Amino acid sequence: DTGVSQDPRHKITKRGQNVTFRCDPISEHNRLYWYRQTLGQGPEFLTYFQNEAQLEKSRLLSDRFSAERPKGSFSTLEIQRTEQGDSAMYLCASSFPGHPGTGANVLTFGAGSRLTVL
Amino acid sequence: RKEVEQDPGPFNVPEGATVAFNCTYSNSASQSFFWYRQDCRKEPKLLMSVYSSGNEDGRFTAQLNRASQYISLLIRDSKLSDSATYLCVVNILNAGKSTFGDGTTLTVKP
Numbered sequence: 768d769t770g771v772s773q774d775p776r777h778k779i780t781k782r783g784q785n786v787t788f789r790c791d792p793i794s795e796h797n798r799l800y801w802y803r804q805t806l807g808q809g810p811e812f813l814t815y816f817q818n819e820a821q822l823e824k825s826r827l828l829s830d831r832f833s834a835e836r837p838k839g840s841f842s843t844l845e846i847q848r849t850e851q852g853d854s855a856m857y858l859c860a861s862s863f864p865g866h867p868g869t870g871a872n873v874l875t876f877g878a879g880s881r882l883t884v885l
Numbered sequence: 886r887k888e889v890e891q892d893p894g895p896f897n898v899p900e901g902a903t904v905a906f907n908c909t910y911s912n913s914a915s916q917s918f919f920w921y922r923q924d925c926r927k928e929p930k931l932l933m934s935v936y937s938s939g940n941e942d943g944r945f946t947a948q949l950n951r952a953s954q955y956i957s958l959l960i961r962d963s964k965l966s967d968s969a970t971y972l973c974v975v976n977i978l979n980a981g982k983s984t985f986g987d988g989t990t991l992t993v994k995p
Contacts, residue, residue, distance in 0.1 A: 798981065809889075809972050809985035810929065823981045858928060872917050872976045874983055876928035 769793060771877035773859050779883045780849055787845045788880040792861030799842050800874065801834055802858040810858055816842060849884045856881050888912060889975050891986035899994055902963045906989045908956045908973030917976040918949055920958050922969045923988065929972055932958075963993045 772791040780786050792799045797818050802810035813832065814824045818839040831849075836842040846853055860874040891908045898904050910918075918935035933940065935947040935956050946959040956973055973986040 800981070800983075802985075807893075807987070809987040812982045812984065815981040817981070872983065873919065873931050873934070874921075874929075874974075876930070878928050 771859055771861055771875055773857075773877035773880050775880055776878060777881050777883075779885065781885050782851060783848055785845065785847045786849060786882060787843055788857050788859075788882075789841060789843050790859030790877060791841045792859070793875055794840075796861035796863050796875070797839070798862045799836055800860045800862070801842070801844050802860065804856045804858055804879075805854075813844075846882075849882075851884045854882055854884045886911060887986070888984045889973055889986040891971075891973050891989050893987060893989060895990040895992055897992045897994060898963055900963055900965060902993075903959065903961045904963060904991060905960075906958045906971055906973075906991075908958075908986055910954050910956070910973075910975045910984075912975070912977065912984075913954065914977050915954075915975045917983075918947075918956050919974040919976070919983075920945075920947060920956075921972040921974055921985075923972055924969050929985075932971070960991075963991075965993050965995065967991060968993045 774789045800815040801813040804810045812825050814834050816836040819836050831847045834844045856879045858876050858879045860876045862874050889910050920932040921929040922932040923929040933942050935949050939948045944961045948957045970988040970990045972988045974983050976983045
């Protein structure tokens with residue numbers, strides 16, 4: 768399988784619980800992104816990594832959210848003390864950087880992890 | 886004001902129609918532009934990149950107007966299978982973040 772894999776696909780949790788999502792990117796891609804999407808909205812940027820370095824985090828990302836990519840391969844996104852407003856689809860994508868026209872910055876998404884907080 | 890704005894639609898068109906979507910972006914440093922397609926409850930997938938000179942892929946034509954900071958997507962001879970949400974995406978050269986619009990929903994009817 769050469770695509771982006773995400774796990775779990777669905778997670779239902781109670782408010783206040785912690786959840787963790789995993790993403791395995793395309794192996795040739797050194798950039799990995801996390802986005803969040805709610806119904807009727809486009810994907811909203813959360814954070815991204817180049818190799819193991821987390822290079823940017825959205826100002827909208829509260830301190831309850833943390834992401835890691837310890838070996839520059841798979842990544843985890845943890846949400847602590849979940850709130851009902853965290854219910855969304857969490858999308859992971861990967862890409863490689865470069866100049867326009869080279870296929871760079873084209874995001875390949877995984878199928879997403881859908882979170883429902885009760 | 887959002888960085889990338891799209892008319893949400895929905896656009897309801899008959900098969901065979903020609904339909905056009907526009908997208909405006911606010912950051913003049915934007916360098917890479919894309920259209921993604923998202924089917925219901927699926928992940929977004931690249932439809933086409935948008936180049937300065939404009940580009941065509943079968944029934945789909947993308948145009949970029951840097952002076953006015955907008956991007957367009959034209960779909961000719963619409964098919965039922967074109968029904969989806971079309972997302973406009975903007976990226977600053979070598980910047981990590983790709984910014985998505987909220988999408989335009991297209992429904993093609995028999």
